[in-house]
Amino acid sequence: MTPTGISVSPALQEPKKLPAPAKRRVPLSGLLRSVGTRILRSLLLFVAVTITVFGLSALIPGDPAVSLAGEGATPEAIAAIRTQLGLGKPWYEQYFSWTNGVLHGDLGTSFFYHTPVSDLVMSRLPVTLSLALFAIIAAVVFGILAGLLSATRRGRLADKITTVISTVGIATPNFWVGMILLILFSLNWHIFPAVGYTPITKNAGSWFMHLVLPAIALAAAAGAELQRQTRSSVSEILSQDYIRTARAQGLTRRKVLWQRALKNGAPPLATVVGFQTAVLLGGSVVVEKVFSLPGVGTLAIDSVTLKDLPILQAVVLLNACFVIIINFATDLIYTVLNPKVRI
Amino acid sequence: MRARILLGGAAGITAVLLAGCSASPGNSTSQDVQVNPDAIIKVGVTNLQSSWDIAKTAGSLEVPIQKMVYDGLTGLDEKNNVVPSLAESWNTPDGGKTYEFALRTGVTFSNGDAFDATSAKATIDHYLKAPGSTVAGQLANVQEVDIVSPSKLRFVQKQADVSLPAVLSDRAGIMMDAKVIASGDFTKPVGTGPFTLEGAQAGVSITLTKQPKYWSPDTVHIAGVTISQIQDPVAMANAIRSGSVDMGVVGAAQAADLQSAGDTLGTYPIKGRQLSGITWNPDLYKPLADQRVRDALNMAIDRQGIVKGVFLNQGEAASQFRLNGLPGFSSAAKPIAYDPEQAKKLLAEAGYANGLSFNFVAPVKFAKEAEAIQANWAAIGVSVKVTTPPGSGPADALWYKPTAAAGLWSFDGRNDLSNAYQQMLLPSAAYNPGKVADPKVTDLIKQSAATADPAARAKVFDQLAEITSASTQANTPVAWVYQVVAYSKSLVGVKPWESGYPILTGVGVAANK
Numbered sequence: 001m002t003p004t005g006i007s008v009s010p011a012l013q014e015p016k017k018l019p020a021p022a023k024r025r026v027p028l029s030g031l032l033r034s035v036g037t038r039i040l041r042s043l044l045l046f047v048a049v050t051i052t053v054f055g056l057s058a059l060i061p062g063d064p065a066v067s068l069a070g071e072g073a074t075p076e077a078i079a080a081i082r083t084q085l086g087l088g089k090p091w092y093e094q095y096f097s098w099t100n101g102v103l104h105g106d107l108g109t110s111f112f113y114h115t116p117v118s119d120l121v122m123s124r125l126p127v128t129l130s131l132a133l134f135a136i137i138a139a140v141v142f143g144i145l146a147g148l149l150s151a152t153r154r155g156r157l158a159d160k161i162t163t164v165i166s167t168v169g170i171a172t173p174n175f176w177v178g179m180i181l182l183i184l185f186s187l188n189w190h191i192f193p194a195v196g197y198t199p200i201t202k203n204a205g206s207w208f209m210h211l212v213l214p215a216i217a218l219a220a221a222a223g224a225e226l227q228r229q230t231r232s233s234v235s236e237i238l239s240q241d242y243i244r245t246a247r248a249q250g251l252t253r254r255k256v257l258w259q260r261a262l263k264n265g266a267p268p269l270a271t272v273v274g275f276q277t278a279v280l281l282g283g284s285v286v287v288e289k290v291f292s293l294p295g296v297g298t299l300a301i302d303s304v305t306l307k308d309l310p311i312l313q314a315v316v317l318l319n320a321c322f323v324i325i326i327n328f329a330t331d332l333i334y335t336v337l338n339p340k341v342r343i
Numbered sequence: 344m345r346a347r348i349l350l351g352g353a354a355g356i357t358a359v360l361l362a363g364c365s366a367s368p369g370n371s372t373s374q375d376v377q378v379n380p381d382a383i384i385k386v387g388v389t390n391l392q393s394s395w396d397i398a399k400t401a402g403s404l405e406v407p408i409q410k411m412v413y414d415g416l417t418g419l420d421e422k423n424n425v426v427p428s429l430a431e432s433w434n435t436p437d438g439g440k441t442y443e444f445a446l447r448t449g450v451t452f453s454n455g456d457a458f459d460a461t462s463a464k465a466t467i468d469h470y471l472k473a474p475g476s477t478v479a480g481q482l483a484n485v486q487e488v489d490i491v492s493p494s495k496l497r498f499v500q501k502q503a504d505v506s507l508p509a510v511l512s513d514r515a516g517i518m519m520d521a522k523v524i525a526s527g528d529f530t531k532p533v534g535t536g537p538f539t540l541e542g543a544q545a546g547v548s549i550t551l552t553k554q555p556k557y558w559s560p561d562t563v564h565i566a567g568v569t570i571s572q573i574q575d576p577v578a579m580a581n582a583i584r585s586g587s588v589d590m591g592v593v594g595a596a597q598a599a600d601l602q603s604a605g606d607t608l609g610t611y612p613i614k615g616r617q618l619s620g621i622t623w624n625p626d627l628y629k630p631l632a633d634q635r636v637r638d639a640l641n642m643a644i645d646r647q648g649i650v651k652g653v654f655l656n657q658g659e660a661a662s663q664f665r666l667n668g669l670p671g672f673s674s675a676a677k678p679i680a681y682d683p684e685q686a687k688k689l690l691a692e693a694g695y696a697n698g699l700s701f702n703f704v705a706p707v708k709f710a711k712e713a714e715a716i717q718a719n720w721a722a723i724g725v726s727v728k729v730t731t732p733p734g735s736g737p738a739d740a741l742w743y744k745p746t747a748a749a750g751l752w753s754f755d756g757r758n759d760l761s762n763a764y765q766q767m768l769l770p771s772a773a774y775n776p777g778k779v780a781d782p783k784v785t786d787l788i789k790q791s792a793a794t795a796d797p798a799a800r801a802k803v804f805d806q807l808a809e810i811t812s813a814s815t816q817a818n819t820p821v822a823w824v825y826q827v828v829a830y831s832k833s834l835v836g837v838k839p840w841e842s843g844y845p846i847l848t849g850v851g852v853a854a855n856k
Contacts (some may be wrong), residue, residue: 061733061736062733062735063743067734067735069477077477080479081477110545114394120546182581186585187581195573196571292579294548298574305733307735
């Protein structure tokens with residue numbers, strides 16, 4: 001007997017353990033076919049990217065030989081530099097020569113620095129990857145936690161506050177966020193350094209301090225987007241019948257939230273995270289400039305100013321490859337999380 | 344402490360620097376300051392060294408950095424006068440056709456090799472003959488270089504030109520080690536300069552340490568320099584304010600902010616190193632062939648307004664190719680005065696009462712100046728379409744593959760005035776695409792190149808300034824645009840050098856900072 005005097009069947013007194021979500025076994029051949037198609041698409045995209053990169057870089061106004069020749073250069077001196085750089089050859093010869101080099105791991109030699117482009121890019125890559133990694137971790141942690149908070153407290157004060165924060169985050173350009181952070185935390189309060197970068201191998205503490213502000217600036221929009229997506233996705237799932245059933249069957253609120261709602265809301269979130277990672281890599285160009293971080297983005301901007309085509313082509317190609325890989329990984333994760341897409 | 348100077352272990356050991364003095368100890372003031380000889384100065388620059396092979400470097404803006412590691416045959420003092428460096432003296436026995444340079448003896452490169460005429464000749468030959476040499480243009484008039492003795496070098500020129508010592512104060516005179524040139528490996532530069540390269544990351548930073556065997560040790564008061572590339576002027580200002588760097592070049596707007604930031608920072612302008620002006624190309628737009636049209640357009644430009652409104656008073660109106668106060672400037676010359684009404688009358692007189700319309704190109708950094716000129720010309724009925732392509736786009740559109748009828752350029756002022764006139768106003772000059780010619784100006788420019796006597800040369804320059812200020816030639820100066828150097832006041836001995844930035848000769852760090 002219960003305290004109210006209503007008899008409850010023993011079956012209901014001991015809540016039945018809910019059956020685990022059905023694991024649909026999808027044929028391996030289907031998964032392989034799906035992966036194979038995506039690899040083929042990625043390769044075609046890569047070829048398209050090389051053509052686009054090469055074509056677009058040729059459209060930038062100005063002659064690299066003029067930049068290199070410096071002040072007072074004679075037309076003859078400029079012509080000699082053009083010949084030495086191989087810029088006098090037909091565009092298709094230049095393209096095939098460049099593509100051949102890329103396929104053999106040779107990204108060419110910088111017109112301006114006279115060093116292999118691969119060395120330059122590799123020396124800058126750790127900065128951009130550190131920044132992007134820092135930012136994506138910050139965005140995911142903030143976005144998912146704030147999104148869950150909003151979803152579970154819809155219409156209440158916490159929801160309103162996080163929604164306002166995310167609206168501001170989406171609406172504010174990352175360079176502006178960066179400048180505000182810089183003025184407050186570097187110039188006024190002297191907590192973080194204003195510019196520059198220290199490699200983690202040299203001083204881990206300094207590396208961390210140099211990345212905090214740029215990473216927050218870069219993560220602001222991505223975190224806000226993730227918060228909105230999480231809120232929307234989890235709110236919808238929380239209103240489903242099976243969630244009410246799970247709660248009625250005695251599952252704790254926390255278990256329902258993390259094991260049912262978030263798990264089922266994960267596929268769209270994975271897409272957003274993938275998309276935002278690609279956006280972060282692009283956005284790092286501006287943030288690196290604000291904080292004078294010597295990353296790939298800064299290298300890209302410098303190469304446009306100097307019309308250092310080999311660097312520019314390598315950076316754009318690298319970025320495109322990252323996006324292709326991120327998209328590929330996102331597709332795979334989505335496929336694993338949502339077996340229906342494999343069919 | 345705003346300026347974070349890296350202090351070495353022996354911070355207690357100090358030396359005395361006569362504040363305000365430069366390389367020459369005779370320039371001392373009465374204010375003696377204890378400096379820390381172990382200090383390292385952190386400097387921010389917009390562009391780092393592109394290569395340690397000078398024949399591959401991209402322009403003269405890199406020269407001050409190059410001269411921290413290398414030395415030139417000649418140098419420039421604070422007011423841009425040509426002064427001895429590795430060449431102690433020079434003379435021309437035939438009025439500028441041949442020059443003999445007496446080289447400093449007892450000087451060694453950082454690898455221990457002796458500097459002599461063999462190294463000097465190998466260097467000049469390298470600049471003249473290296474494939475794609477970016478310095479060859481500066482030495483285009485050099486026919487051959489001969490070794491007279493281990494300490495004497497002779498230059499034979501194709502035509503008499505007394506600007507050679509000034510030309511050699513730039514990249515063309517920077518001396519490298521013959522062995523390094525022969526090896527072709529310039530990754531570790533070997534020079535006779537005050538510092539040696541400790542480490543570098545292309546486009547990011549370089550670290551230099553004091554060369555113990557430098558031939559003029561009294562001019563170096565620090566243990567080393569870290570030079571970081573910071574291209575954005577706002578980021579540069581932030582770096583200076585936060586103490587991330589001790590010195591840097593900032594824009595006019597940032598300079599005003601820094602000047603009001605307190606008494607821990609100092610600023611000084613480099614006034615004569617950036618001239619903005621206009622190239623006219625009658626080949627692409629026929630009305631510009633008419634002197635009256637060019638004069639009218641020139642007359643309609645409100646230079647004072649541009650200096651005040653665009654450059655926030657960090658500049659001055661220009662009508663000559665030399666800054667007021669520097670050798671070669673003529674105070675007697677009368678420039679074309681700003682007078683829009685008279686400009687309209689001149690246009691009408693030339694048959695263009697209904698106005699003109701042409702395309703106008705400008706570097707990105709002068710976009711606002713271009714817009715101001717566009718507005719000035721609109722007031723007299725002239726319509727221009729302004730474009731501001733990045734990088735070398737404006738130079739291409741104006742001079743090398745001309746597509747713009749006119750446009751703004753940025754000129755470094757040149758170390759020798761005759762050299763500047765030759766490149767800007769001669770009908771054969773690369774910067775005169777429309778071949779605008781004034782026979783009298785051409786004749787005077789040739790005289791200036793062949794006149795060795797300083798007094799006679801000054802008279803020629805005066806005449807040139809008077810003519811070119813009063814009539815609009817192939818190129819028209821508009822404004823000197825100052826570059827503002829901001830620095831921590833913990834640095835002592837900082838002086839404005841017209842020849843560029845950064846120059847750390849005579850600079851130290853106060854021992855108590």
